Amino acid sequence: MTDAAIADVAVDTQPASYLGAGHTLLSWLTTTDHKRIAILYAVSITLFFFIGGIAIGLVRLELMAPRGLFLTSEAYNRLFSLHGIIMVWFFLVPSIPATMGNFLLPLMIGAHDVAFPRLNLFSWYLYVFGAAFTVYALISGGVDTGWTFYTPLSTSYATGYVVAAATGVFVVGFSSIATGVNFIATAHMLRAPGMTWFRLPLFVWAMYTVSMVMVLATPVLAMSLLLVIAERAFGLPIFDAARGGDPVLFQHLFWFYSHPAVYIMILPAMGVVSEVIPCFARKTIFGYAFMVYALITIAVIGFMVWGHHMFVAGQSPLANLVFSFLSFIVAVPSAIKVFNWTATLHRGEITFEAPMLYALGFVGLFTIGGLTGLFLASVPIDIHATDTYFVIAHFHFVMVGGTVSAYMAGLHFWWPKVTGRMYSEAWARFAAITTFLGFNATFLPQFVMGWNGMPRRYHYYPDVFQAWHVMSSVGALILAVAYVLPLIYFGWSLIYGRRAGANPWNATGLEWQTSSPPPKENFHRIPRVDVEPYAYGEFVHLPMADDRTPPSLPSPASGGG
Amino acid sequence: MSNSHRRPMHIWLRPVAVWVALVLLGLVSLGAAYLPLNAFNTPLNLAIAGVMVILLWLFLMDLIGSDALIRLIAVAGLVWLSFMFALTFSDYFSRACEDQPGRPAAFCVDQKINRGAF
């Protein structure tokens, strides 16, 4: 039995808690504790999320009228570019890995910290400086190239801060790589005794596979941006058609990263959902091994499909065929995961706490996003739908309906562990439902108008689309409210929230076997693992309100304590 | 742990032997470049470079003495690079000569015969 944090004790001011180990700002800025670094990341990415959100709020407002309301076209272009750049690189890519991955990976494998704690802190500084630099450039005037930086617009014709924005993203890329290196080394080298690979929680597998992708894909983005900078700032022709360069080469290099990037965004989300659903269905995950193989397959095949972003760019028909085929293949492991989550729910004892609401939302919205991806993987359909709102709706369904929902699920699920406090379940459920409704109101109309021909990134549009745009913008307003609510009730919980015990959800996993919040070294004694993951059948279900449970329930599971 | 009782000669032997091999290969590559081998110059030079890299990785970076995990990671970058090359060239090698500029000259033998789906 580990040292317990019984519900009524003042947990987070005990010297044992990582939150109590040093109260100065400096202690936070020079920490090598993975848990504190996770919080540093969480605060930073939340800030950037709202900056990117405000940008698109302005865009959605502008789009309520076919000829705009208050923005110049130049400003409009810069705002959607700002939104894409910030959301992709400064929010989505780091989101789950840098926050929950950092906090939970060592806890879930029974380690004291990640393999390279100082590298971890360095990765945060790279992120903050790179992102701050880019945001400064974007707000000072920004770029109108879209987040995709296509040549020759970015290299030759665009006015604006292309070099600065590209430099900032380049720097943040190395934060990604550093995190990936750290996670892979940690997973290989620091697992507790008895924690074999197939006893790992699926979240750990997700962190491992996403790290593979981060390490191998991000450098190619870095080089593609470097080449844009070389051409724009130093006049070195790489993609200049007048001298024989091929703009499509840029797209090959850019999308070689940027497609795996979307798997960087979804794999961790899948990991979170695989933790939440078994817990709130009180049932072991269905098909654990196939869930692992699916993660690995997605990570590998995800590197072979990038050309589906270039079907109309001038790629050869043969390449189009190859990429289309591989894009259909990569959907299979994702589908297997959806089937397995569904099978996990079947005959489970399902309860609808906020994490579960977000996770269920994920399953539905990810499915729709994934299916519409298949539409786009078909070359003839893509020729019709490419560069329309159909594509925008597709990727927002997977990135926002998918990843952001999972991020919220994880935030709520592990909030008690991280802070030692419970949030308001009523408000959280309200926010979850509002998110779901607001999201669908925002993006379902976009499928329709995209299919009917509304192009993406257009400032002015034909009147016939106005009704859809207004619907979408109203939905966006609802979504915005739903995203602000957690700031309020989470913030409130930090001061007034009920103190959480070590395991308020009666969940399996080593992170729940230590106090909430954990001590600085995670475990006073490294546990020994001798049980399969998700051993939910053995637990007695207790209703959530009755959170007086001791930190670890007696079960065949807690062998070593 | 330190063991200063080992004869110091041991740590010089292998690296110097590898150095000799690398320098010789480098000289051969340089020299071969001046021979009129036409189409074979480049493959030969690249092959020699490949051998040099293998010697460097096996013996100076000590992959030969490393365990399977390290060797797997060492090879992973190259495997992924091969995905990038293979799929990118699947585009360039199959572009139509007239309609889609960007097809390597060697593949545009005869425009009239080369009409097909691709």
Added chain:
Amino acid sequence: MSDAATALREPWPDLDRQREGVSVGIWLFIASEVLFFGALLLGYAVYRALYPEAFRIAGAETEVFYGSVNLLLLLTSSVTMTIAVDASRHGMRRTVIACLALTILLGAAFLMFKGLEYSADIAKGLLPGAHFPLQPPQTQLFWGLYWVMTGVHAIHLAIGIAIVGTFAVMLWRRLMPIESPAMLGVATYWHFVDTVWIILFPLLYLVDRS
């Protein structure tokens, strides 16, 4: 006097595991660097396949003397680096510092010759732009790639020299234990920088010499 106690860092349970962990970490970084330079190589390969004649014309203008001397310098520096790492595992302090110093000297010599080479290239006007001396225009693609490839390589080398220099100083002043697993890390990085040059050499300097 063993420095083993201070070499061990959190959260590693023992020095052997830490050493292996450093090895895993640095090789993962090398994998990412393979793709970083690999993207450049892809650009080179694509354009050379598209414009073989232009690449022949452009490649004839590179300074093969400097390229070859630099290859020799880096190969030698890899050897001194290897000896430094092996010596560090045996606690041979003076050998380690001497070999690190030699490595730095060889690396610095590389950069010096690179500077001379760049001056020669600039004197021949080989900066892509309006006054580029070669025809057809695709020769500028070769030279654009040349500047990026050698420039990025030189930056990597400079960073390597800085790190090796820092290690040498810290070892000299006993701020770092001789058995530090970090030695393996910096050596692996150095060998990678050498690897890149081995590959760039035929691509940039041995194009159509016959």
